[in-house]
Amino acid sequence: MKDTLCFQVAQGVPAALVALTVGIAGAFIAWRQYATARAKLKLDLFERRYEIFMAVWTHLSFIKEHGCELMNESGPKYEAFKEFRNNIPQSGFLFGRDIERYLSEINQNQMDLWGLEIHSGLRALSPSESVKKSELTAWFDRESRYAKVRFKPYLDLRKWK
Structure with missing residues (x-):
């Protein structure tokens, strides 16, 4: 009876069940x-993106509150500027082209406003320069409040992008 095929198959079933159970457990763990x-x-990724968002938001808030002119290379205004500028190159990798373009737009608008602020300290601005300065100031005011909306698709973990 021990030499029959059914008996030999029946002897192998417990080992097969153990192997199957171990395999399923291993797959579940993996x-x-x-x-x-x-x-x-x-x-x-969220933490790194949030760091960049905070640097951008802090930078926009400083410009909104204090303008663009960086009196010297120390202090909180310059540090916010430096941290913002250091994040531009990596923003394309962490967010995509839209945020990278947005950060470049902030940088360009800051340089334009900074130039107008320097000129206004040296001479009276022309009417077109005054209008441009007012538009840029309003832009920074709006963007300091709107930045969260631009970054939300990348920071909302429920709708991961």
């Missing part, structure tokens, strides 16, 4: 590790 690694990547 899937959980994948899910954990993915969540960690999302968190790390």
